[in-house]
Amino acid sequence: MDINPFDAIVVGSGATGGVAALTLAEQGIRVLVIEAGPQIKRNEASSNEPKDTLNRFSGIISKKHANQSKHPGYWKNNPDLYSNELNHPYSQSKEKPFLWTQGKQFGGRSLTWGGITLRFSPDDFHPSKKDGYGPDWPITYDELSPHYDFIEKFCGIYGQKDNIEEVPDGKYIGEIPLTSNESIFGNQVKLKLNYPFIQSRGFDRNSSVKEDQWPRSSSVGTTFKKAISTGNVQILSNHLVESFETDKITELATKIIIVNLVNGKRISLNCDLIILCASTISTLRILLNSESKSNSSGFKDISGKLGKYLMDHISICRFFSIPNKIQKKNNFNSNSYPDLSGAGSFFIPFGSNLPKPESINFLRGYGIWGAIDRLGIPKFLQKELNSSTGFLIAHGEVLPRKENSVTLSKRTDSWGIPIPHIEFKWSENELNMAKHMESTIRDSIKAADGKIRRMDELINIPYIGLFTEKSIALSGSPPPPGYYIHEVGGAAMGFSEEESVVNKSNQLWRCKNVLVLDGACWPTSSWQSPTLTMMAISRRACLNIKKN
Structure with a gap:
């Protein structure tokens, strides 16, 4: 060597x-x-x-x-x-999968x-000042801001300035347009529910692209x-x-x-x-x-x-369909779809400024990532030809808890090094947050005249239900930590x-x-x-x- x-x-x-x-x-x-x-x-x-x-x-x-x-x-x-x-x-532990x-x-x-790149807000560095729970960061947003600037400019981040406190604006080289149905969806959740809605921020490609x-x-x-x-x-x-x-x-x-x-x-x-x-x-x-x-x-x-x-982040994922009110030829034809990427998608960025405060029985907050008409499902596989398919994934803050830990196992790997043993379980706080996420996702889809769908209701592939019914991402419960x-x-x-x-x-x-x-x-x-x-x-x- x-x-x-x-x-x-x-x-x-x-x-x-x-x-x-x-x-x-x-x-x-x-x-x-x-x-x-x-x-x-x-x-x-x-x-x-x-x-x-x-x-x-x-x-x-x-x-x-x-x-x-x-x-x-x-x-x-x-x-x-x-x-x-x-x-x-x-x-x-078998009872605590990670x-x-x-x-x-x-x-x-x-x-x-x-490739999603959202900044922390100034309040995210001292959360205990708001709810009294746990530690704060020993650094501030102002200390990190110039380094956010450098990374965004050096790497070439796409996005647009939205002036939303929960996700401060950054240095962007341009924006990836929303699909027409994403724009309609965003307008509906803003108009009917008064939810924040932004084009996502990030990269336009990942390593899967040839x-x-x-x-x-x-x-x-x-x-x-x-x-x-x-x-x-x-x-x-x-x-x-x-x-x-x-x-x-x-x-x-x-x-x-x-x-x-x-x-x-x-x-x-x-x-x-x-x-x-x-x-x-x-x-x-x-x-x-x-x-x-x-x-x-x-x-x-x-x-x-x-x-x-x-x-980690606790998450809830739901697929849905909405009426296709726009002819796809304006953005893409039936055999070509815009890429799903960090910037090619959208966010409902609540943070701790969550809707329905009377139903909040947990600390901290979450945001919802989503996209419509970006899954690349060929037309001949679509069951609903007059609708568009999308997804929403809510992911929320998890509180730091002593019992969620990494220790060294007595087992070793092939080279004799002790392997990590992971103990992690969602607390009542996270599970209550997940219920609130589910409600918000349903309200968002309903506002756009959409319906939550299973994958076998959207895609015409034989036996797809046998695969999706066991998918942890599509189950009624939040996926386990680490997911x-x-x-x-x-x-x-x-x-x-x-x-x-x-x-x-x-x-x-x-x-x-x-x-x-x-x-x-x-x-x-x-x-x-x-x-x-x-x-x-x-x-x-x-x-x-x-x-x-």
Whole structure:
């Protein structure tokens, strides 16, 4: 293994790892990026039917994708972008299922990211001031705003300025037009229900699309592309980080232990700076393996909160049909449909400003993502030719609770590393929120003269009901935690080492040359899609490194 001299190690190559590598490299810092999976070519990430469908069924039968196949993204993306669960297992309680989606390849889960980019509002950084529950962030919206600006401009985000407090406006390069029926739907919910309605914000493509260049929603197509061009970044793929070791006197990290996944060989690398961007649960696994409780050379977590207060978003999904009042030829013909993407869709962005306040028996808030005429269902498969098909997915904030946690299992993976054990259960607060979501979705569809439909009522495919009736996304109950792939928390940033795992600069309180930049550092979850905020946090922290 030939590794050039480096100043910093970035663990993970997804959305946050890309921002970290770019920000450090542009400051002249030499970066080694360690990625657990392989480097793949562009055409290996694109969808390729019918090969992908055969691979999906193979993944289910072999159980290498037993959990991840339950997410609808698995059926849209190339299944090879989802990790082999037999090689990278985790444990959970049968009565508390958790669906963990992993992306072990260069680019990480940015290759399957839906590409929605909503900013947090100023109030989202100090939610307890409104309801008195839980921690606040040690940073403010104003501190993060310039980094939101940079990410949006650099990556090329689509959207429009709506002047809605719950989702502050950003820096956009243009907008993806709504379909005619989306515009009609939006006008109806605004007119009849006084709901907020905006065009979504985000990217116009993801990695499933067959194009020569990597999409800008991926770290490979944006941040890493520029970072590598600086000459200060090198990639070490197919190596899994096990832990890091600290000096007992200085309490700083001095070595990082990695495992070659091809031959199983362990390697110890000296290091001056470690940036953890492996994704929430993978980062927690590294931290737990590196903590003094499980490692004689480990760091000390004075708070006792490491691995605790894991969060996700609770969600409810409903498909529906509405009368097709507009001729499709204005936007697309019967065999061509506009893409569903982060920007090619819409939002009903309530936040905590929810309708029907008299029926609210829970804390915090939610938003609803949706689209109409973007599912790409060919006309010959449609059962209702005079209607249009859409979906609404509500996703809401989950409160940080100590019992929702990640610990180390007694089981190990193929390389002898303890696997993560996940304990997570929806509380009464989230379940009450889900009931409110269901009511709001029904009211929205009714306002547009639509009807909630099952997939077998919309699509003319034999036996489709046998598949959809067992779909957790389409069941009457909220899908289990992890389903929405928005897990955060477990190594929260805060105001003191007695109450948090990392400080406001994302450093471990005593082991200050280790920074946690992905979702693991979040003290609360808010309701918006988290990736944009993760990227902004990563840039802020890496720009501050030379100042500390």
